[in-house]
Amino acid sequence: MYIFIIRRILSIIPVLFGITVFIFLIMHVIPGDITSILLGTEATPELKEQLKEKLGLNLPLYQQYWNWLLGVLVGDFGESLRTGAPxxxxxxxxxxxxxxxxxxxxxxxxxxxxxxxxxxxxxxxxxxxxxxxxxxxxxxxxxxxxxxxxxxxxxxxxxxxxxxxxxxxxxxxxxxxxxxxxxxxxxxxxxxxxxxxxxxxxxxxxxxxxxxxxxxxxxxxxxxxxxxxxxxxxxxxxxxxxxxxxxxxxxxxxxxxxxxxxxxxxxxxxxxxxxxxxxxxxxxxxxxxxxxxxxxxxxxxxxxxxxxxxxxxx
Missing domain, CATH: 1.10.3720.10 (MetI-like)
Incomplete structure (x- = not known):
């Protein structure tokens, strides 16, 4: 029984890894720009770049994914871009x-x-x-x-x-x-x-x-x-x-x-x-x-x- 549970848990790991990759890629191909939404009428190219740098959105996708995955592994799902709350x-x-x-x-x-x-x-x-x-x-x-x-x-x-x-x-x-x-x-x-x-x-x-x-x-x-x-x-x-x-x-x-x-x-x-x-x-x-x-x-x-x-x- 214990061996079965361990094997099932180990089989879950690649499934969850695939899910994280899928979710991350899907969210980054959806049309729209969060910086334009957050800045509203004040959205100038300079302010948008500053906000992207602050939020880490100017980093390459693989680096953004890696940072997010490392946070998830330690129980840190990040903060809301809208409210800043955990x-x-x-x-x-x-x-x-x-x-x-x-x-x-x-x-x-x-x-x-x-x-x-x-x-x-x-x-x-x-x-x-x-x-x-x-x-x-x-x-x-x-x-x-x-x-x-x-x-x-x-x-x-x-x-x-x-x-x-x-x-x-x-x-x-x-x-x-x-x-x-x-x-x-x-x-x-x-x-x-x-x-x-x-x-x-x-x-x-x-x-x-x-x-x-x-x-x-x-x-x-x-x-x-x-x-x-x-x-x-x-x-x-x-x-x-x-x-x-x-x-x-x-x-x-x-x-x-x-x-x-x-x-x-x-x-x-x-x-x-x-x-x-x-x-x-x-x-x-x-x-x-x-x-x-x-x-x-x-x-x-x-x-x-x-x-x-x-x-x-x-």
Missing amino acids: ILPEILNRFTLTFELTIFASIIAWVIAIPLGIIAGIHRNTKTDIGLRIVSLMGVSVPNFALATLLILVLSLQFNYFTPVDYVGFFENPLKNMERLFLPALVLGTAMAGSIMRMTRSSILEVLRQDFVRTARAKGIKERAVIFRHAFRNAMIPILTVIGMQIGFLLGGTVIVEQIFSLPGLGQYVLTGITQRDIPVVQGSILFIAVMFVTINLIVDLLYGYLNPRISYK
Whole structure:
């Protein structure tokens, strides 16, 4: 097990290195000049050159990349070109909200998707199955921004309910925090539930055809025990894979929802950095999200062995 973990961590290093190169190059080919944005109407060629020298933007690209990479390796993600504030503390502060939103949305998705996916798999090709498949297809197909806008319009016009505009931390006031995050979590969880429900149905159908399920039924084991004790645990491997990927995507894909609901999360921080051409902010934020993504994949790989003892880490 320990050898496997070490090998997986070592395999992550070249992936993250490639990500740093990709992010850096992409940010430097995007049209726009940060010095013109910062100086505004006072942007003269002389002042622009002075600002570039001050910010280190006049150095060759490879040297800029090397300086940034050395800083990242010691936990220094640099400073915002707009505000001059350190980037990593801001990322960690905003990531707390994004992580909480992701977990809340994931719980909603699991509570909805896994039971309904099992029901659809058990009642294959019945009216129940067809109805649930239509529901899952709608969850996957409806864009987050459309569902978010629709919910806000319906609740405000029909029920005179308006989402609160101020964010309250969970430990500050748990009830207000959940009230603030419920709608955005519901929007994100709906799309996530559609994918998990479809995978749960397919996985359950595959496992129910296996010999060990037929043997369990032949022994007279109750159907509920066959489904949940034998079939579901073996069906969890592909479901867990989808869940891990979805959580990773949510950590970096809450931009639109955070913008619509005015949540000061990591997604909104990245979007602000892009619009303001704040290169260090975007580079640091995307790299942080990438690290979280590969960490989640590592955790999922380790859970495989717990769910299926036949998987050996050698």
